[in-house]
Amino acid sequence: MFEQIYNHFNDIVAALLFVIGFSNLLFQKNLIKKIIGLNIMDVAIYLLLASQGFIRGRIAPILTDGSESAVTYINPIPSGLVLTGIVVSVSVTALMLSMTIRLYRKYRTLDLDEILMKIRQEREEED
Amino acid sequence: MDFIMNFPFFSIMICMLAALSSFMLGRKAAAIVAKGAIFITLVLSVVLTGWLHVRGESFVYMMGHFPAPWGNEIRAGELEGVMAIFTCIVALLSLTAGKTSIRTAVDKSKQNLFYLITCLMEASLLALIYTNDIFTGYVFIEINTIAGCGLIMIKNNGRAIASAVRYMVVSLVGSGLFLIGTTLLYSITGHLLMENINSSVAEIHASGNYSVTITIITALMTVGLSIKSGLFPFHLWIPDAYAVSIVPSSAMLSGMVSKGYIFLLIKLIYRVIGFDVFRSTGVFDLIFVAGIAAMIMGSVAAIRSGYLRRMTAYSSVSQIGYIFMGIGIANEAGAVAAIFHIITHGLTKSLLFMSAASFTGKKEDIKISDLKGLGHKHPVSAATFSAAALSIVGFPLFAGFIAKMLLANASFTEGWRMYGAICAIAVSTILNVVYFFRCIINLYAYGGFDGKEDETAVVATEEPQFAPTRYEKTIHGISVVLLALINLYIGFAPKLLTSILTKGLNVFD
Amino acid sequence: MDRINNNEKKRFYTVFKIVATILMICLAASLIICMFDMPRLFSEEHPGENVVAERYIESGIEETGAVNFVAGMILDYRAFDTFGESNVLFAATICVMVLLLGHKPSDRSEHETVPRTVKNDVILKTIAKFAVPFILMFGIYVILNGHLSPGGGFSGGAIVGSGFILAAVSFGFDRMEKFLNKKSAGIITFVSLLVYCLAKSYSFFTGANHLESGIPLGTPGAILSSGLILILNICVGFVVACTMYSFFSLMRRGKI
Numbered sequence: 001m002f003e004q005i006y007n008h009f010n011d012i013v014a015a016l017l018f019v020i021g022f023s024n025l026l027f028q029k030n031l032i033k034k035i036i037g038l039n040i041m042d043v044a045i046y047l048l049l050a051s052q053g054f055i056r057g058r059i060a061p062i063l064t065d066g067s068e069s070a071v072t073y074i075n076p077i078p079s080g081l082v083l084t085g086i087v088v089s090v091s092v093t094a095l096m097l098s099m100t101i102r103l104y105r106k107y108r109t110l111d112l113d114e115i116l117m118k119i120r121q122e123r124e125e126e127d
Numbered sequence: 128m129d130f131i132m133n134f135p136f137f138s139i140m141i142c143m144l145a146a147l148s149s150f151m152l153g154r155k156a157a158a159i160v161a162k163g164a165i166f167i168t169l170v171l172s173v174v175l176t177g178w179l180h181v182r183g184e185s186f187v188y189m190m191g192h193f194p195a196p197w198g199n200e201i202r203a204g205e206l207e208g209v210m211a212i213f214t215c216i217v218a219l220l221s222l223t224a225g226k227t228s229i230r231t232a233v234d235k236s237k238q239n240l241f242y243l244i245t246c247l248m249e250a251s252l253l254a255l256i257y258t259n260d261i262f263t264g265y266v267f268i269e270i271n272t273i274a275g276c277g278l279i280m281i282k283n284n285g286r287a288i289a290s291a292v293r294y295m296v297v298s299l300v301g302s303g304l305f306l307i308g309t310t311l312l313y314s315i316t317g318h319l320l321m322e323n324i325n326s327s328v329a330e331i332h333a334s335g336n337y338s339v340t341i342t343i344i345t346a347l348m349t350v351g352l353s354i355k356s357g358l359f360p361f362h363l364w365i366p367d368a369y370a371v372s373i374v375p376s377s378a379m380l381s382g383m384v385s386k387g388y389i390f391l392l393i394k395l396i397y398r399v400i401g402f403d404v405f406r407s408t409g410v411f412d413l414i415f416v417a418g419i420a421a422m423i424m425g426s427v428a429a430i431r432s433g434y435l436r437r438m439t440a441y442s443s444v445s446q447i448g449y450i451f452m453g454i455g456i457a458n459e460a461g462a463v464a465a466i467f468h469i470i471t472h473g474l475t476k477s478l479l480f481m482s483a484a485s486f487t488g489k490k491e492d493i494k495i496s497d498l499k500g501l502g503h504k505h506p507v508s509a510a511t512f513s514a515a516a517l518s519i520v521g522f523p524l525f526a527g528f529i530a531k532m533l534l535a536n537a538s539f540t541e542g543w544r545m546y547g548a549i550c551a552i553a554v555s556t557i558l559n560v561v562y563f564f565r566c567i568i569n570l571y572a573y574g575g576f577d578g579k580e581d582e583t584a585v586v587a588t589e590e591p592q593f594a595p596t597r598y599e600k601t602i603h604g605i606s607v608v609l610l611a612l613i614n615l616y617i618g619f620a621p622k623l624l625t626s627i628l629t630k631g632l633n634v635f636d
Numbered sequence: 637m638d639r640i641n642n643n644e645k646k647r648f649y650t651v652f653k654i655v656a657t658i659l660m661i662c663l664a665a666s667l668i669i670c671m672f673d674m675p676r677l678f679s680e681e682h683p684g685e686n687v688v689a690e691r692y693i694e695s696g697i698e699e700t701g702a703v704n705f706v707a708g709m710i711l712d713y714r715a716f717d718t719f720g721e722s723n724v725l726f727a728a729t730i731c732v733m734v735l736l737l738g739h740k741p742s743d744r745s746e747h748e749t750v751p752r753t754v755k756n757d758v759i760l761k762t763i764a765k766f767a768v769p770f771i772l773m774f775g776i777y778v779i780l781n782g783h784l785s786p787g788g789g790f791s792g793g794a795i796v797g798s799g800f801i802l803a804a805v806s807f808g809f810d811r812m813e814k815f816l817n818k819k820s821a822g823i824i825t826f827v828s829l830l831v832y833c834l835a836k837s838y839s840f841f842t843g844a845n846h847l848e849s850g851i852p853l854g855t856p857g858a859i860l861s862s863g864l865i866l867i868l869n870i871c872v873g874f875v876v877a878c879t880m881y882s883f884f885s886l887m888r889r890g891k892i
Contacts, residue, residue, distance in 0.1 A: 015671050018303075025296060031292065049313075052314040055679065056678045061706055062786065063703040063704075068697065076692050076706045080709045080710040086790075087790055090725070091729075092295075092299060098883075101735075102288050107285060112289075112292070115289050122286070127494075128845060133844065133845070136840060144830075147833060151823075191843040192842070192849065193843070199716035243730055244731075254720065263720060270720060273731060280734065283735065311674070317682075317683035319714075340673045
């Protein structure tokens with residue numbers, strides 16, 4: 001059991017972080033906290049992805065000492081995928097934050113439920 | 128290699144370039160560029176599909192100088208071609224029919240950005256349809272999500288942004304689940320290209336290792352994609368997003384955006400995990416049950432809602448249930464029926480939203496009880512609305528009838544699934560009749576003098592700049608009639624489409 | 637009426653919380669079970685260690701000319717992904733522009749107490765005067781050496797962008813606006829993305845049709861090497877720098 005945990009330590013931490021981020025997204029009503037939850041979720045996935053490529057005793061995949069053999073370096077694929085993922089996460093975070101700014105300016109609150117309630121009132125007044 | 132094989136790549140790049148150039152153009156030029164690019168893509172897709180249908184095979188296209196397990200690839204077969212044609216039709220006609228809505232509801236300096244977002248959306252959908260690499264799929268899912276968010280909030284008022292936030296939160300959970308599934312799949316197979324994953328998953332499955340992992344991966348990715356396409360327990364963002372956004376946005380969102388994810392799910396089943404492995408995980412049952420629940424609950428919610436566009440949005444939930452039920456039947460005929468229904472529903476639902484635009488006017492939504500007599504004021508829209516409603520209900524001669532028949536036929540060989548499918552289709556059809564006929568009766572039953580009096584009253588209150596101009600009315604009419612005719616054509620002659628889909632699915636794996 | 641609604645709402649939230657907690661526990665359990673079943677981490681028998689990774693490293697320098705194998709992989713072998721990624725950034729910029737461009741600060745009220753004018757802050761200004769040139773230089777270094785060392789267009793662009801942000805915060809937006817305004821940022825983004833798009837289209841097209849691309853790869857390790865990768869890194873760097881600055885500027889004051 002302990003050996004299993006030791007062998008899969010990064011995986012398990014990533015899984016727990018993913019669930020923590022997900023629950024933040026579900027249970028928090030504050031939009032900023034929701035966005036933080038979203039980021040925790042993304043980071044968990046990148047941790048999982050980056051751990052898949054690492055191999056003990058090998059070095060980062062940049063040519064060192066002229067060695068071109070595959071056993072010198074770690075797997076470059078997960079690193080590349082994480083790079084792509086980070087850009088996606090930055091864009092999504094910026095978009096969510098700017099939507100939050102607009103909602104705050106209009107409804108003066110960050111609580112999504114309150115915002116939805118105010119919108120419902122608005123609609124009822126219109127009819 | 129034939130030159131025609133470049134067409135999928137050209138269509139993605141043309142849409143991307145159109146999106147980029149809209150950034151620097153004014154609103155009128157951007158509109159022309161966007162429509163032109165989508166039209167060229169439509170022509171290319173039609174030629175490509177015809178060529179593939181005659182040749183009866185599919186091909187993969189290297190994106191770059193490196194072959195299969197190293198470089199990116201896209202793949203085109205008849206299924207992909209048909210899906211591309213369908214998305215182009217919906218996007219093009221939404222843009223032409225929704226011109227009034229774009230002009231009046233979107234800020235003048237930002238109208239070119241609307242066309243930009245539409246082009247990006249079309250490009251990312253095409254990439255999702257053609258992709259042969261699962262990580263490319265993820266990246267384009269994200270573009271699709273962000274562009275979808277842009278379509279919803281382009282109206283730029285508080286309500287639109289709030290529904291965009293809800294849409295984003297739900298969608299990002301979906302893409303998170305999809306990405307974690309992709310990561311796990313990569314770590315047990317070591318590949319990202321669909322064919323390589325497929326062969327190594329088959330090997331792993333045969334050797335008996337990782338059986339739990341494969342089940343969980345399948346479930347995670349399926350749930351992720353169904354969250355994004357708005358399957359029943361995750362549908363809460365749909366009515367707000369569809370009812371609040373401007374007309375072309377809701378037509379595109381309901382017609383093609385959610386369908387791109389379902390197509391990716393079908394790709395996942397047949398080309399990534401492999402049909403037999405997928406079947407052994409039992410996720411099909413999950414999809415089937417969720418689909419049936421969506422069919423019933425979506426219709427019930429539609430009956431309860433008193434507003435036209437909101438009701439149409441709920442009806443979308445129930446129709447997505449039909450599609451998922453078709454996939455969940457778990458045989459080839461079911462998948463063909465599901466893809467057939469993706470197409471018919473996309474065409475029909477966007478037609479409903481476009482026709483409803485005439486009744487709502489500048490308002491966001493209209494009460495169904497206020498529809499009285501509007502059928503005489505807007506004869507063309509009322510006729511196409513009724514046609515679309517009949518098609519969704521499953522009236523013979525319309526495309527929706529063929530889709531439902533194919534779904535029922537597919538379930539006959541599948542034991543317990545048959546009873547579930549047939550009962551669900553029957554119940555859901557009755558519920559559909561209830562809420563759509565209520566609208567049609569309201570549209571036509573109160574005619575005559577009352578209607579004319581209403582008309583004068585409405586004209587007096589409507590501000591002139593919000594009313595559609597003569598030109599806009601004409602192209603709106605042409606677009607909706609064209610869509611209705613396509614719908615009728617599929618209803619009259621379904622043979623061509625079904626044969627293409629069956630052949631396409633045969634060469635799919 | 638209100639009270640009924642409140643009661644209903646409360647009941648909804650209790651049910652929601654219970655269901656969501658159960659769901660989360662199920663998700664955690666299934667993910668952890670799945671993780672135990674996964675291949676062992678950090679070992680050489682990991683399935684990721686296959687022909688794919690091998691070729692990226694062993695033939696990477698010959699085929700792409702990049703000493704940084706990750707840069708070679710994301711900008712040449714799997715360039716379509718990276719192309720999509722820069723479009724994600726573009727799409728997000730457009731959406732932020734739709735939301736915030738022209739949303740005037742007059743919409744703000746007393747709730748937002750942050751002063752909009754720069755105070756005469758000597759410490760900030762003095763330090764920024766020294767730091768900004770070095771930050772920009774380092775960012776440019778990271779961009780230009782993307783194919784030789786860790787870094788690349790995105791990381792370098794983010795550094796340059798944060799340098800711009802620091803400059804804008806300490807010296808005021810008005811001075812930044814002289815060279816980085818809506819027009820110039822738009823043109824830089826447009827031209828960079830256009831170059832990116834056309835360069836990659838050329839390489840996709842020649843690759844798929846089995847034509848020689850005819851782009852010299854240069855000597856590995858030199859700054860002018862590795863074919864298109866350097867150009868693409870520069871383009872991405874420009875786009876990211878402008879995007880970072882415009883995100884900040886849009887959120888802060890509603891214009892670029």
